[in-house]
Amino acid sequence: MPMFIPESLLNKEKEHVEGFAPEVAWVTMGGSEQLTERLCVRPTSETLFCEHYANIIRSYRDLPKLYNQWCSVVRWEKTTRPFLRSREFLWQEGHTMHATAEEAQEETLRMLEIYANFFEGDLGMPVLRGRKTDKEKFAGAEATYTVEALMHDGKALQGGTTHNFGDGFARAFDIKYLDRDNQLKYCHQTSWGVSTRIIGGIIMTHGDDSGLVLPPAVAPIQVVIIPVQMHKEGVLEAAEALRARLSKFCRVKLDASDNSPGWKFSEYEMKGVPLRLEIGPRDIENGQCVLVRRDNREKLFVSQDDLEAVIPETLEALRAALYEKALENRRNRTWDATDLDTLVDLANNRSGYIRAMWCGELACEEKLKEVADVTSRCMPFGEEPIGDTCVCCGKPAKSLVYWGKAY
Amino acid sequence: MPMFIPESLLNKEKEHVEGFAPEVAWVTMGGSEQLTERLCVRPTSETLFCEHYANIIRSYRDLPKLYNQWCSVVRWEKTTRPFLRSREFLWQEGHTMHATAEEAQEETLRMLEIYANFFEGDLGMPVLRGRKTDKEKFAGAEATYTVEALMHDGKALQGGTTHNFGDGFARAFDIKYLDRDNQLKYCHQTSWGVSTRIIGGIIMTHGDDSGLVLPPAVAPIQVVIIPVQMHKEGVLEAAEALRARLSKFCRVKLDASDNSPGWKFSEYEMKGVPLRLEIGPRDIENGQCVLVRRDNREKLFVSQDDLEAVIPETLEALRAALYEKALENRRNRTWDATDLDTLVDLANNRSGYIRAMWCGELACEEKLKEVADVTSRCMPFGEEPIGDTCVCCGKPAKSLVYWGKAY
Known part of the structure; x- marks a missing residue:
């Protein structure tokens, strides 16, 4: 897929463009001439793949589709940090299209598990598997899942993410297929990626005062x-x-x-x-x-x-020792908070994860950012609730959340 | 190396910027902010490698250096053609630095031969090996060498090029090393590349009316x-x-x-x-x-x-038959011209290479473009002169040149 996305193409899916437009680099001139339409340097390639899908998907026989590309993408970050957050980074982005919502969800979770196994096995980095809150999810996705790693200093790192788009982009780009029952239906889409940020993760998880420690x-x-x-x-x-x-x-x-x-x-x-x-x-x-x-x-x-x-x-x-040491670090740096004072105190005086219940409201998420400078890292899979009420507002809780400070 | 080159860095080597500035894409905005310095999307990476070399080369012990990267580059072409000339293309660019001029020249010719063998062996595409005229050489190079292929329709295709930069960029970027004799000396530089244009070359060399024929x-x-x-x-x-x-x-x-x-x-x-x-x-x-x-x-x-x-x-x-057929096509489409009328007549009525002697002057090269719409493809290695005088001006000839129309 090309490096440039015409502005009109980026604009097709409303939530997507709102999320990405503020952080893209714009090409406005070719040689000495002003372009009639600005081109953004791709921050991610969903819109490009969707334009392609619309051209090639006709029938249920064309599904599923699976593409993967390694390429550099650009996001105009205000503050950068070597390996962990750079304006240009090399990543792998996978994109799939499916006939049914169930198949798309299955793919989204399968890729999350593949990433998790890569981190925990090959890289010796324990990760939390979980779902992102709406505030933290990928712009335009129905649901974003994440593997979250903890660095030796107690800061969290989003290691890789997988996204289920439902049929949102398919509706915006009119991507339909003729099903076995002779009905035209919208496709269901996923994407998923990891980047060279992983190199930063390895350095910050395993490194010591003598330098790198490589799995x-x-x-x-x-x-x-x-x-x-x-x-x-x-x-x-x-x-x-x-x-x-x-x-x-x-x-x-x-x-x-x-x-x-x-x-x-x-x-x-x-x-x-x-x-x-x-x-x-x-x-x-x-x-x-x-x-x-x-x-x-x-x-x-x-x-x-x-x-x-x-x-x-x-x-x-x-390898096993690296994993155990990192897991031990995470255990030692994970605390529970059932009231706001405790959470603020932990956020101010400890460095690591704080587990706390949440009502599901954006307002509480924003308040925790304001009073404790923490963000929601994920709603973990398979962990028991530690209470019934939101740590922030006291209303009924919807889910357990890992909160923390992230790179 | 990064995708963006700050304008001030591109400007460091005079001939290079003159050659490339008219055909680069410029990033002028990051998010909603105007950049204080424009960034060009790399059309090639000599300036980036030179900035790196200046930081890492100190002594003769640091030489030679050899880097290769596969990446997409952008050149703002007015007219494009699928596979053969596109604004963005994926290529391999190799860059080397050497202690001596001799070593740089040796590397330049070694890579040319590696490319030639790849074309003729793996791809079954016969190529001319030769040197480009100053008009056709890479902006900033002392000498550019080329492997030129001929498509089945008689148009030429520059398949790959290797460049000897001498110490031009080294002087512009102040890249010096301390030699064994304790003297500071400028380094000698090469670069070389082939691109996915090769795919177009394969299609246009071997394909027939039923479609692709792949080596x-x-x-x-x-x-x-x-x-x-x-x-x-x-x-x-x-x-x-x-x-x-x-x-x-x-x-x-x-x-x-x-x-x-x-x-x-x-x-x-x-x-x-x-x-x-x-x-x-x-x-x-x-x-x-x-x-x-x-x-x-x-x-x-x-x-x-x-x-x-x-x-x-x-x-x-x-594979051998593909090669022979393409070679036969080139033989059948190569003509000699010892006077201007013949050259113009061949250029108008045949499609292929015209071999003719040349005085070495830009004026004659430009005139042949004007009157016969041909460009110099290369000054071939190891071919005998076919006369003593320039086909255009009649003055003493300096070299044999293959002329033709190119993709």
């Missing part, structure tokens, strides 16, 4: 081999032989540069390489080597014969 | 299996067994839909699938199947036992 699944180098006393006979050869062996089952680098071993240790700690393998003359003599984990600096003396088993095990142990 | 290397489906009389017992099972076998060594699809075999034949011809495999009850009985080549419709009756050998051979034969 093995996404570490460009999983094991770095550092020869010790490498000018002694046989050391480099042994290190190179190990590199060749390890390259068959993991991403490995041998650093044979002139820098000192100590310098290299720091270098690869900073870069977050999950495992360091040290090998020197004494190790070679004993048929062993030293493995050092990036996360807890644990040192393992390992027989060289066992590396094919020990390295994958250790990488998985590290 | 096997880039065909999403290399072999389509079409069952004949597929509701007879055993046909679908045999077709599926072949699909499973073929999937081990090629990209194969079995079309078991309800459409008739004839409809399917046309469908996959239109889509350019290189090989069609037909299998019906009689074939199964005889342990054979039918292979039909997309390019010449040649029908081969093949024992099923031989498919592992015959299919790769046939795909390669098809």
Whole structure:
């Protein structure tokens, strides 16, 4: 899909344009000429996909449709933060069209679970799965679902979102299909995305004072081999032989540069390489080597014969430990509030999630922002209510909400 | 590298901005606010890479640098043509920095040869390798090299280009390195790119009246299996067994839909699938199947036992035939002109390349555009001069040039 959206196309779905128009970059000139119609640099591509759907969807046989694209999008943010909030970012945006509302809802929740598993499995980042309030949902969506991560400093990060649009855009763009019963019906739409913001999430979840700590699944180098006393006979050869062996089952680098071993240790700690393998003359003599984990600096003396088993095990142990540590951080930073004073006190003096009941009214959401500077992060799936009344107004509560300060 | 280039950055290298400023899209507003400095949507990224180089290159140890990115760029073309010339296009742009002029020139020519081999090998498209005249070179480059393809209608297509910038941008952006001899020196720069225009080139080189003809290397489906009389017992099972076998060594699809075999034949011809495999009850009985080549419709009756050998051979034969046919087309559409009348006559009445000698002056290049509507495509490598005097002005000639009309 193209990079530019003509203003008239962006304007087709009312809620969508209201949400996005204030934060798009406008192209107004081509070469030295003023354009007759402004073009916005895409902040997201629903309108472009809808124009396409309207051209290609005719019959139930054309459904479902599933598209995915990786592209850069632009949102004219007032304040930016490296990796976490930038005006341009690379993302993956998936778009689907379905015959029925049920199928669209199923797809929306399936993608949420795929994102959640990616975060918790590959990235070792525990996430809350839940639904966004109307205030926080995607402009034009009927419902937005989110996976929310908690950074080590207690700030929340929206990790990825999935949206069910119902037939709202389909009505605005006149996207209909002829069903089996010979009736013309509107299609039901979803979209979902994650961005390179995830990189910021990894840094802020797992990193420490020595630098990055990368989950093995996404570490460009999983094991770095550092020869010790490498000018002694046989050391480099042994290190190179190990590199060749390890390259068959993991991403490995041998650093044979002139820098000192100590310098290299720091270098690869900073870069977050999950495992360091040290090998020197004494190790070679004993048929062993030293493995050092990036996360807890644990040192393992390992027989060289066992590396094919020990390295994958250790990488998985590290991943599980990253997850556990992050989960522990979330547990330690989650508090319940059943009255407004407690909520304000927690918001002022703690950093993390506050669980509190909510009546469902925008007014209360806005008041909590005003008095406690927190926003609703999500209405979580599968958690029991902690009361019957809204923490803010005292009226009957509709749902439990995680509140917090977010990046 | 980012999508936007601030106007002040684009302005840093004089020739570059003169070449590109007339054809860029300008972002002038962010949300509802006028920007204090206009941003152009990148038409190419030399200025962005140079700003980066200036920050990271200090010493000869930092060189060479090599970057590649795939991204969309925008050039505000007056007239567009699907695939061949669009305002936004996806391309690959490579950028390098070197310590010496020699190394930069070597890289420039190495990449040209890599592109040429890709066109002639994988895509079956013969190309001329040569240098662009100063009029046709990339804005800001010292020298631009090109691979030029000829479409079946006799129009030329610039397939890919490589540029040697010398130290021009390095001086404009102050990119220096401390050499081994302790002297500060300017770096030498190259860049090179090919774009999705190649897709247009494939269509216009190999396509015929029945639709696409795709070279096997880039065909999403290399072999389509079409069952004949597929509701007879055993046909679908045999077709599926072949699909499973073929999937081990090629990209194969079995079309078991309800459409008739004839409809399917046309469908996959239109889509350019290189090989069609037909299998019906009689074939199964005889342990054979039918292979039909997309390019010449040649029908081969093949024992099923031989498919592992015959299919790769046939795909390669098809590729070679595509190349030969395109080369033959170029031979038949290349003429020599040693005087202006002949050149004008050829330009008016034939469609293809005109080889003619040139004095090296811009005036003659502009005159040929005026009187014959041709542009210089390239000064080819390794071809003998066909005269001593310029076809236009009669003064001593400096080089042989291929002239033509281009997409």
